Amino acid sequence: MRRTARTAVLTAAASAALFTAACGSEAERVEPTTAPSSPADSADGAESGSFTPGDYEATGSYQTPGGTQSVDVDLTLEADGTITDLDVDGNAEGGNSEQFQGKFESGIDAEVVGKKITELDVSKVSGSSLTSGGFNDAIAQITDDARA
Structure with a gap:
């Protein structure tokens, strides 16, 4: 009986360690999909509307299990930071990345057009979560370039 209790404790500990490792691994993959400091930029108020x-x-580029991928982002911006037109083109040449970039492209306009560039926090569009990392990278570059 003592051996059975010890085995149960070791099994529970191993399960907990594997669960923690799996969750940490997922968090690392999802983390790049958050907008790089855009919400913080709008919090200072000084440059949020100029x-x-x-x-x-x-x-913008992003990492996938298959390597580095990228997306081209073209947009039209008003003086107050409102996005009035958007075109996103993925650069993947096959496989899952091409499929996910296509899904992202088909749904991103509805998420972005009509919104202020400093308020964007795109994390997942049409089932594609990693592509948003490249999109957010491009948005950060455009935000820096467009500041008056």
């Missing part, structure tokens, strides 16, 4: 209106483009 942009040079016009057309902007940037390429």
